[in-house]
Amino acid sequence: MNESYSPTTPRPISTSSPNTMKIFMCFLIAFIIAQTIGTVLFCLYLHMKLDKLEQELSLQEDYLFLRRIQKCRKPEGVSSSLLDCKEIINRFQDLLVKDTEVSKDDAKFEMQKDDRQQPISAHLMGFKNSTKKVSVLQWQKTGYAPMSNLISYKGGTLKVEKEGLYYIYSQVSFCTKTAPGAPFTVFIYLNLPSESDRLLLKGQDTHSSSSVYCALQSTHLGGVFELRKGDMVFVNVTDSTQVNYDHGNTYFGMFKLY
Ligand SMILES: *[C@@H]1O[C@H](CO)[C@@H](O)[C@H](O)[C@H]1NC(C)=O
Numbered sequence: 353m354n355e356s357y358s359p360t361t362p363r364p365i366s367t368s369s370p371n372t373m374k375i376f377m378c379f380l381i382a383f384i385i386a387q388t389i390g391t392v393l394f395c396l397y398l399h400m401k402l403d404k405l406e407q408e409l410s411l412q413e414d415y416l417f418l419r420r421i422q423k424c425r426k427p428e429g430v431s432s433s434l435l436d437c438k439e440i441i442n443r444f445q446d447l448l449v450k451d452t453e454v455s456k457d458d459a460k461f462e463m464q465k466d467d468r469q470q471p472i473s474a475h476l477m478g479f480k481n482s483t484k485k486v487s488v489l490q491w492q493k494t495g496y497a498p499m500s501n502l503i504s505y506k507g508g509t510l511k512v513e514k515e516g517l518y519y520i521y522s523q524v525s526f527c528t529k530t531a532p533g534a535p536f537t538v539f540i541y542l543n544l545p546s547e548s549d550r551l552l553l554k555g556q557d558t559h560s561s562s563s564v565y566c567a568l569q570s571t572h573l574g575g576v577f578e579l580r581k582g583d584m585v586f587v588n589v590t591d592s593t594q595v596n597y598d599h600g601n602t603y604f605g606m607f608k609l610y
């Protein structure tokens with residue numbers, strides 16, 4: 353019986369042993385993988401914790417520094433404590449001085465930037481609004497001369513939003529075929545809100561031309577004037593139909609001196 357059993361017993365062992373081995377190996381591999389992942393996660397956690405600890409430590413150092421300053425400010429603290437109060441207060445004053453210097457520099461820089469960024473000026477080029485005679489010459493903004501928003505333009509008129517000393521200028525180019533004795537005149541007028549218009553500048557040209565073609569000329573005016581907030585300036589001419597609007601010929605502008 354024993355003899356008949358023994359040859360049969362190794363058989364189930366031999367067939368089940370690779371199975372159990374396989375399961376065991378699977379468990380082992382799963383365990384190793386789990387262990388590896390666990391270790392990596394733990395290391396990450398530790399790293400983060402250490403970072404936080406470091407931050408807290410540095411905060412604590414700052415706090416201690418402040419506490420020391422506080423202690424040093426009390427007169428009895430100076431004598432009783434072992435703290436080197438002179439050194440601590442010196443360090444604190446150093447910090448304060450550096451801080452105010454930085455903010456002062458910042459303020460100066462801001463002011464310079466403000467002054468540089470806002471030149472109050474306007475330069476406009478002539479613009480033929482109508483083929484008929486107009487009482488006020490019309491202008492348009494140009495891409496190459498940005499206009500300050502402290503000077504506004506409307507219907508031929510420049511209006512200042514800030515009082516001060518301004519240089520006002522204009523050039524008008526024109527063609528005359530008129531009979532001699534009738535000058536072509538360019539005017540710059542100041543338009544005050546509640547008064548009649550005041551003449552600022554005037555330029556004249558009496559060009560006699562025997563030719564049938566137009567004789568092209570330019571008149572340039574410019575001067576410094578004290579303007580108040582809301583004052584308006586415009587240009588008019590004796591005969592606007594004679595004005596030449598070729599690029600660069602006719603322009604009007606102003607800038608604030610101070
Ligand atoms: C032309 O000028 C008149 C005033 O002289 C103004 O009312 C009109 O709006 C202007 N037209 C254009 C296109 O600027």
Ligand SMILES: *[C@@H]1O[C@H](CO)[C@@H](O)[C@H](O)[C@H]1NC(C)=O
Pocket residue numbers: 486487539541549588589590591
């Ligand atoms: C120019 O404008 C002034 C002020 O408004 C006015 O008195 C004058 O008659 C105008 N001149 C011409 C030629 O339109």
